[in-house]
Amino acid sequence: MTKALNIVTGLFVLLLISCGGKEEKKKEGFSYEKKEATEKVVKKAETIPASKRVDLSNKGIGPITSMALNAEIDQTMVTHGADVFKKMCTACHRTNKKFIGPPPAGIFERRSPEWVMNMILNPDEMVKKDPLAKELLMEFNGSPMANQNLSEEDARAVLEYFRTL
Amino acid sequence: MKKRLTSTIAIAMIFAAFTSCNNSGKTNGQSGALSSNVAEKVYVAPGEYDEFYAFISGGYSGNLTVYGLPSGRMFKEIPVFSQFPTSGYGYSEETKPMLNTSHGFIPWGDSHHPDISQTAGEIDGRFIFINENNTPRIAKIDLKTFETTEIIEVPNSAGNHSSSFVTENTEYVVAGTRFSVPIPQRDMPIKEYKGNFQGALSFISVAPETGNMDIKFQVLMPGFNYDLSHPGRGKSHGWFFFTTYNTEEASTLLEVNASQNDKDFIAAVNWKKIEEYVNNGGGTMMPADYAHNVYDEHTHTATSTMKKEVRVVNPSEVPGAVYFLPTPKSPHGCDVDPSGEYIVGNGKLSANLTVHSFTKMLAAIEGEKFDGEAYGIPILKFEDVLAGSVEQPGLGPLHTEFDGKGNAYTTFFISSEVVKWKLGTWEVIDRKPTYYSVGHLTIPGGNSGKPQGKYMFAMNKITKDRYLPTGPEMEHSAQLYDISGDKMELLLDFPTHGEPHYAAAMRADLIKERSQKIYDLEDNKHPYAAKSDDDTKVVRKGNEVHIYMTTIRSHFSPDNIEGIKLGDKVYFHVTNLEQDFDVPHGFAVLGQNTSELLIMPGQTKTSVWEPTKVGVWPFYCTDFCSALHQEMQGYIRVSAANANTPLIWSMGEDIE
Numbered sequence: 001m002t003k004a005l006n007i008v009t010g011l012f013v014l015l016l017i018s019c020g021g022k023e024e025k026k027k028e029g030f031s032y033e034k035k036e037a038t039e040k041v042v043k044k045a046e047t048i049p050a051s052k053r054v055d056l057s058n059k060g061i062g063p064i065t066s067m068a069l070n071a072e073i074d075q076t077m078v079t080h081g082a083d084v085f086k087k088m089c090t091a092c093h094r095t096n097k098k099f100i101g102p103p104p105a106g107i108f109e110r111r112s113p114e115w116v117m118n119m120i121l122n123p124d125e126m127v128k129k130d131p132l133a134k135e136l137l138m139e140f141n142g143s144p145m146a147n148q149n150l151s152e153e154d155a156r157a158v159l160e161y162f163r164t165l
Numbered sequence: 166m167k168k169r170l171t172s173t174i175a176i177a178m179i180f181a182a183f184t185s186c187n188n189s190g191k192t193n194g195q196s197g198a199l200s201s202n203v204a205e206k207v208y209v210a211p212g213e214y215d216e217f218y219a220f221i222s223g224g225y226s227g228n229l230t231v232y233g234l235p236s237g238r239m240f241k242e243i244p245v246f247s248q249f250p251t252s253g254y255g256y257s258e259e260t261k262p263m264l265n266t267s268h269g270f271i272p273w274g275d276s277h278h279p280d281i282s283q284t285a286g287e288i289d290g291r292f293i294f295i296n297e298n299n300t301p302r303i304a305k306i307d308l309k310t311f312e313t314t315e316i317i318e319v320p321n322s323a324g325n326h327s328s329s330f331v332t333e334n335t336e337y338v339v340a341g342t343r344f345s346v347p348i349p350q351r352d353m354p355i356k357e358y359k360g361n362f363q364g365a366l367s368f369i370s371v372a373p374e375t376g377n378m379d380i381k382f383q384v385l386m387p388g389f390n391y392d393l394s395h396p397g398r399g400k401s402h403g404w405f406f407f408t409t410y411n412t413e414e415a416s417t418l419l420e421v422n423a424s425q426n427d428k429d430f431i432a433a434v435n436w437k438k439i440e441e442y443v444n445n446g447g448g449t450m451m452p453a454d455y456a457h458n459v460y461d462e463h464t465h466t467a468t469s470t471m472k473k474e475v476r477v478v479n480p481s482e483v484p485g486a487v488y489f490l491p492t493p494k495s496p497h498g499c500d501v502d503p504s505g506e507y508i509v510g511n512g513k514l515s516a517n518l519t520v521h522s523f524t525k526m527l528a529a530i531e532g533e534k535f536d537g538e539a540y541g542i543p544i545l546k547f548e549d550v551l552a553g554s555v556e557q558p559g560l561g562p563l564h565t566e567f568d569g570k571g572n573a574y575t576t577f578f579i580s581s582e583v584v585k586w587k588l589g590t591w592e593v594i595d596r597k598p599t600y601y602s603v604g605h606l607t608i609p610g611g612n613s614g615k616p617q618g619k620y621m622f623a624m625n626k627i628t629k630d631r632y633l634p635t636g637p638e639m640e641h642s643a644q645l646y647d648i649s650g651d652k653m654e655l656l657l658d659f660p661t662h663g664e665p666h667y668a669a670a671m672r673a674d675l676i677k678e679r680s681q682k683i684y685d686l687e688d689n690k691h692p693y694a695a696k697s698d699d700d701t702k703v704v705r706k707g708n709e710v711h712i713y714m715t716t717i718r719s720h721f722s723p724d725n726i727e728g729i730k731l732g733d734k735v736y737f738h739v740t741n742l743e744q745d746f747d748v749p750h751g752f753a754v755l756g757q758n759t760s761e762l763l764i765m766p767g768q769t770k771t772s773v774w775e776p777t778k779v780g781v782w783p784f785y786c787t788d789f790c791s792a793l794h795q796e797m798q799g800y801i802r803v804s805a806a807n808a809n810t811p812l813i814w815s816m817g818e819d820i821e
Contacts, residue, residue, distance in 0.1 A: 090698040091717040092740050142792040149744040
């Protein structure tokens with residue numbers, strides 16, 4: 001008896017809530033949405049993951065302090081870079097999707113070429129000192145970017161290959 | 166009140182400490198091992214390097230250990246003649262052939278006398294050689310990688326003890342037999358030893374560029390025991406000297422029967438003369454059975470080849486090539502001074518140290534000052550070769566080393582001491598106790614024309630109360646002495662591993678600069694290497710399954726494998742894709758009947774697993790490699806022999 005009563009009461013309450021809810025949304029829709037949007041903006045600034053953030057001024061920490069990418073893509077370098085990438089990087093990186101580490105496709109929309117070079121050539125120091133690299137380490141579950149001892153030339157070729165992705 | 170008393174005592178102690186410092190400084194360390202400047206002499210601050218490497222044989226551990234001097238810190242154990250589960254040496258498919266012999270696979274050895282390669286009479290730090298006593302072998306360790314890269318078995322030899330010493334340009338590494346045996350081996354009564362057994366002295370050539378070893382010739386000597394040896398150098402380059410005992414040719418109770426003769430011999434072998442004879446076609450090829458094992462650092466794999474014959478030379482075929490120098494009372498160590506003039510015979514049972522002169526030896530040969538012969542080999546007159554003797558320096562002399570400043574240092578086993586004496590005048594300059602019963606001693610650059618002085622260390626056979634007790638078995642103790650002054654100064658005790666017989670030491674700089682940090686992945690020619698993620702696969706050949714696996718921080722690829730069946734022989738070929746210094750990965754699978762693998766960056770190693778139970782079994786990385794080391798794992802599924810589980814493998818399929 002008590003059980004039955006409880007169920008009935010429960011159903012009644014549910015009904016009330018769902019009705020009220022619907023009504024409420026309709027009624028306060030505008031102001032509520034506005035509120036939500038403001039919140040969203042604030043939230044976005046806080047949680048945009050390091051991998052998606054754009055920072056073209058940060059050059060990172062390491063041997064490369066300034067470099068420029070030519071307008072034209074050097075195909076010989078691309079071929080070499082693709083080969084190096086396959087041998088040295090594919091254990092942790094897929095070109096177009098997140099794997100152990102982030103995908104390199106479109107990297108230059110988010111990072112300076114110097115930063116990418118330094119991340120390849122000097123990862124140990126980067127993940128300790130560079131604010132972006134530090135965050136990336138946490139974003140990717142603490143998987144460290146391995147130092148694969150690439151020569152500067154090889155790393156540069158890998159960058160050229162990244163431009164084609 | 167109590168507090169005041171304590172602080173007074175403290176001040177007094179500080180004062181005392183300062184005073185003792187000052188004293189010891191003024192009196193050149195005479196206040197002994199307690200003074201603080203002794204501690205400073207062996208203190209290597211955190212992050213700083215030792216000045217010398219010491220390579221100390223492991224004796225019955227079969228291996229070679231690497232220490233730093235003056236700190237006495239142990240850096241590494243290099244597996245040589247014994248299986249080493251820590252790295253998988255002798256367990257992995259690639260390294261099993263290193264321990265192959267004509268007697269089959271032998272998992273253990275007794276390593277004795279390391280010696281570093283030389284160029285023009287100076288230590289060059291390229292290779293280190295070491296002998297295996299029990300099943301006669303000589304190994305070569307490459308000091309670029311600190312890995313054993315070659316082992317050659319020595320046929321016709323038994324108790325390979327008067328080994329492995331190199332000539333001054335590493336033309337040869339020499340291996341002499343301790344036990345004489347029937348040559349060739351045959352079924353015969355032991356009592357017929359005398360006159361029938363022979364002792365082989367093997368000259369193993371070392372190719373100048375590659376270091377490849379090959380037995381150039383063996384000199385078949387009378388059936389004595391050949392105990393230790395050293396090369397001539399400088400003026401005596403081209404000769405080799407071996408101590409003998411049991412010239413009585415006893416086969417039983419040697420402790421009595423081999424101590425009958427007043428004098429045994431030092432055998433002087435003119436190897437240049439025999440080399441020339443052999444180069445002109447001399448000697449005979451004799452059927453023999455011995456393994457030659459070579460590790461290729463590009464395939465990361467050793468191969469074992471069985472050799473079928475060896476060139477032997479009877480000394481009587483080459484007149485003027487071998488002489489005996491009478492030396493009192495069962496000489497043990499046979500040591501040649503840096504100039505090559507003095508040959509020291511350390512007669513174990515003799516009261517005096519006997520020193521022969523190379524110049525006098527040549528004159529005695531020239532003047533035919535013979536005292537008879539043994540099996541056709543001329544015995545030179547004792548008085549005509551003797552340079553002098555150190556009178557009653559101690560009890561039980563064993564080995565002598567030199568500092569390059571005209572001094573010699575001899576160990577005395579029975580009286581537990583090292584005695585410093587002067588070459589030429591034979592006077593005793595200093596003596597210091599060792600703790601206890603010292604065997605060999607080493608001065609960096611010891612067996613060369615240019616010893617590097619500064620330190621000497623004694624390797625003791627008995628430890629007793631030197632350290633905290635560890636039950637009945639104690640590690641042996643070594644003692645480091647400063648030999649830069651007139652008097653030796655004991656600086657440090659440090660424990661060693663196994664039973665160190667001898668050690669080779671040298672200044673660290675040459676080795677340090679050449680030391681390799683990684684194996685280049687590009688150069689990896691292992692037939693089962695997976696050099697990138699694309700190469701990973703699982704291939705079945707009948708009941709053999711080959712897994713081409715990669716490791717990098719912090720995963721294996723593949724890490725999920727299915728389709729293994731009971732009765733399969735599963736080969737895990739694991740390639741470490743890292744190219745960074747000191748980032749090895751380990752590999753172990755539950756129920757592995759061998760050992761783990763420890764794979765260096767760029768290297769491929771293989772472990773065979775024959776699963777005995779159906780189930781899903783984990784494998785993991787044994788070397789804490791990264792923050793996600795505990796995540797570095799995988800599973801392999803084993804089905805019944807008649808199951809139809811398809812052979813599949815993957816890694817990270819469900820990732821995002």
